[in-house]
Amino acid sequence: MVNQKYKEMLGEKSVIRQIAETATARRAQIGTDEVFDFSIGNPSVPCAPEFTQAMIDLYETREPHELHGYSPSVGLPSFRGAVADSLNRRFGMDYTLNHIFPTSGATGALAHAFRAVTKPGDEVLTFAPFFPEYMPYVEGTGAHLSVVPPDTKAFQIDFEAFERALNPNVTAVLINTPNNPSGASYSAATLEHLAQVLLAKQVEYGHDIFLISDEPYREIMFDGVTQPYPAKFYDNTLTCYSFSKSLSLPGERIGYVAVNPRATDADIMVPVFAQISRTIGHNCPSSSMQLAVEQVSDKTSDLSIYETNMNLIYDALVDLGFDVVRPGGTFYIFPKSLEPDANEFARKAMEYDLFVVPSDSFGMPGYLRMSYCLETEHAKRGVERLRKFVHEVYGR
Amino acid sequence: MVNQKYKEMLGEKSVIRQIAETATARRAQIGTDEVFDFSIGNPSVPCAPEFTQAMIDLYETREPHELHGYSPSVGLPSFRGAVADSLNRRFGMDYTLNHIFPTSGATGALAHAFRAVTKPGDEVLTFAPFFPEYMPYVEGTGAHLSVVPPDTKAFQIDFEAFERALNPNVTAVLINTPNNPSGASYSAATLEHLAQVLLAKQVEYGHDIFLISDEPYREIMFDGVTQPYPAKFYDNTLTCYSFSKSLSLPGERIGYVAVNPRATDADIMVPVFAQISRTIGHNCPSSSMQLAVEQVSDKTSDLSIYETNMNLIYDALVDLGFDVVRPGGTFYIFPKSLEPDANEFARKAMEYDLFVVPSDSFGMPGYLRMSYCLETEHAKRGVERLRKFVHEVYGR
Structure with missing residues (x-):
């Protein structure tokens, strides 16, 4: 049964x-x-060879209980600090370790982000084309995923369609840049426009609208361009990440949510994530994996x-x-x-x-x-x- | 917000x-x-030193893409087969790899077991004293955890209290043997009696009652006694396990659910677990960790x-x-x-x-x-x- x-x-x-x-x-x-x-x-x-070397060094130099011991439910402080420093250095942010929550890949990151800032019955908007797993990810929380029709010219955002789709029931907007499946990267202009619309709608509706930014492909960018960092444009941003692609460790399932320090409730967001973990059976990533990745968080394959x-x-x-x-x-x-x-x-x-x-x-x-x-x-x-x-x- | x-x-x-x-x-x-x-x-x-050696060997001999590649959402066949073989050898079971679902520790195992065989509104029974995290684990699914008063003489089961607590709304019974916090290990007589009661109640209520057996301490037993294996006594058993204690790898978060091949819907249970993962953001454990643990699944620290x-x-x-x-x-x-x-x-x-x-x-x-x-x-x-x-x- x-x-x-x-x-x-x-x-x-x-x-x-x-x-x-x-x-x-x-x-x-x-x-x-x-x-x-x-x-x-x-x-x-x-x-990345630096990852392999870091892991081998750990096995050679650390005591087993140090390498494989429990990490707190919000992750190892050293890993969280290394991620915060890396993001601050690269994107001019001001995260502290208290804004970083290690997760089992981007999947785990999204599971926490949706639950933290939406409730069952809420509406989450995303833009076509989108990764099909977003559907069970969102619907599994009891919220509903609605899809904004695409901008087929450049796979940026069709802002007219977006404004038509927005309504007071929307509490989160989900983006994925650069995008699976289109490969498109949202420009600074797109992110600026998106932030303006969301800021205006927050005032109009009288409640927060969180931007949940899924960025597992952030480091795979072409023509020497860097992906503009969405949280830089909009305070209420939860950045979801996985090292699967940048370090080429897809089976190791290590990622994080980074909470913009200027987001509403930013100071309690990570403790809230820990509560969410208790209800969905999430464990933060392998301790040894956190210890190795924290040494190479700026590197890529x-x-x-x-x-x-x-x-x-x-x-x-x-x-x-x-x-x-x-x-x-x-x-x-x-x-x-x-x-x-x-x-x-x-x-x-x-x-x-x-x-x-x-x-x-x-x-x-x-x-x-x-x-x-x-x-x-x-x-x-x-x-x-x-x-x-x-x-x-x-x-x- | x-x-x-x-x-x-x-x-x-x-x-x-x-x-x-x-x-x-x-x-x-x-x-x-x-x-x-x-x-x-x-x-x-x-x-366990055999674990450390297995992991070092993997890093020395395997190609990175083999060691760190995606595992299927139901886990690596080699890991699943090794677990099935180990359980069959040790407890006289007849699992195949299709009955084993690797999870992020026992927490992840329980998250899947509850959701697979109960639905929101159902009642899950457990026995005092119990691990406090069972409360958010069960309540997080929308089911309700009810607690059967303890047998304070031996911390086995007070069967009179159990029979009073059973009712048609109960679809799962959760046990933990040997037990956190009491240290008590359910005897064969206790498990036999438990199975008899559950079998009778399944007939009386006209629906399955699953036994969810949380066994992270299974290998820490005293006086040369082996924990009798609960699934051996009752067909509708989902065995939840973590290698945290037996291999002393608490931070590595690797465990599994084993589905008794004679349980109702046993053949679709693991695919159902994979669907549950999509809705709660679960990823199966680190690929490299699966590859190492599969070599030492019979060992302990x-x-x-x-x-x-x-x-x-x-x-x-x-x-x-x-x-x-x-x-x-x-x-x-x-x-x-x-x-x-x-x-x-x-x-x-x-x-x-x-x-x-x-x-x-x-x-x-x-x-x-x-x-x-x-x-x-x-x-x-x-x-x-x-x-x-x-x-x-x-x-x-």
Whole structure:
């Protein structure tokens, strides 16, 4: 007699998973080299060598009880302080360790942020296209996720659509920059405009509207550009982060929420997060992982391959006549499908052993998400296969 | 504008925390050696050396992407298989990897177990004395935790009280053996009787009643006795575990739920857990930690110090005329207070730099929880201080 709500979720078919399973089956049939899997966003570069060295040093020099002992429910002070210092140095913030809450990846960070500043029945707004897991993340709290239609020209924000969607029931707005799936990075102008709208609406509605900023791709930016830091633009910001992508440690599940010191209730927010943990069964990340990551919180893996791959795929897509916005970061690109039903495009592509994800679950149909966590030589061959497919099927 | 529900939880004063803070302040004043802190249950022995060696080997031999890559949301198959094999070997079970769900410690395990087999409004029964965190763990799901009065003679189960408490709204029963705070280990006879009652009530009520068995202290058992394995006695059992105590890795937060293969819906339980994770922001434990622990899942740290300490404290308590049940395991002992208000006893003990926890938050007043995660020499001196305190204040 399993809880029916969760049992029903089993019936939801994940298109991404189905595609991944088909790709895996094909790899078994014809070999890894002949399958061009642009479906999975799984960091493909080795972790930062400084991380490995830090961990080995810890095992060599620290006593076991020091390395593996309980950390407080709000995390190790040394880790929290290192994150605060790093953010202050890089983005001109003034966090103290009391504003940093270590979490089990960005997933854990978001779980705390939503619960802290919304209540069941509230409305959370996000912008299409968006990471599909935001839906269970928000709905699991009892709040409701509403989706603002996209700005398809640049994947910034359609502010007219945003203002239409805002209403007094909205207590949080969720952004993800640079964005999965579009690869777009919100500009300073976009963040400035967003802050102005939110400030005005806070006054109009007479309550706070928190900006929850999900930034796991913050360090994967292209053309030498740095992602403007959203909390710098708006006081009521909770910044959610994971080291999965920057340090290439996706399985280690270490991240944090950073509370803007000027946010409402900033001083009690981290203790509130600790209370939330008690009700959802969250534990802060592995002690040894906190101790290693605190030493390398400014470092990244060599992330240059993502930009190399993005450029070659972007150029090919443009050349083939796709309608596509050049990504500012991440390891995703989001061209418009060559036929209205992106599922149909993806299905046909599979016949060429090309795996791409149709965009329906990202809150807007008709597009394709392509990930490029691939060796560059393999990505090049994938692009050649794409050319062949598009030529033979769509006559381009 | 923080969520009021969680903000109100901040106001709840944790007696354990207040005592710990006082002890910490005293240590700063008079030095660690003169403070006898029996309040904190924090594993004090080094982790199993086989674990350390396994982790160092992994860092030396595995590629970073293999060591730190994403594990599936239901965990690494190798870890799940190793846990299943270990439980089968040790307890005569027949788990497959499909019945094992890796979690962030026992906290994460319980968060999934409750949600999988109860729904909001249901009643969960547990037995006094109980770990106080069970209250937010259960209430956080929307179900209600009811407490069955204790069997104070042996801290087994008062079956008359249990039968009075059972009602058709009960869908889960939560046990913890060996028990925090009493140290009692449920005997085979207790577990047999418990299973008989539950089986009869399932028929009477026409619905499943799941046994959720929280077993983080399973390997800390005394007098050469092994904890009888609860799932062996009752099909509808979800076993929740953490390696925190057995391997002495409390900060690493790695545990699991094991689903009895004969439980209702056993085959979909782990996929259901994965759905629950999506709604509460749970990530399965660190990949590298899974890879290391799977190699040592049958090992333990040298846990003998807990038995040594228990014996010397138990003997002293008996000698001083305390009413006390001899623990079967854990690193706790639970004597009756020498005056009706255990808080008053604990307050007076603090004046002797003796720190013990009054039992009110464990669901029964008038007792004291003493932890003995201490160096044995320090525990001996603590016992002498206890003798002095009891002699001077209570004339014994």
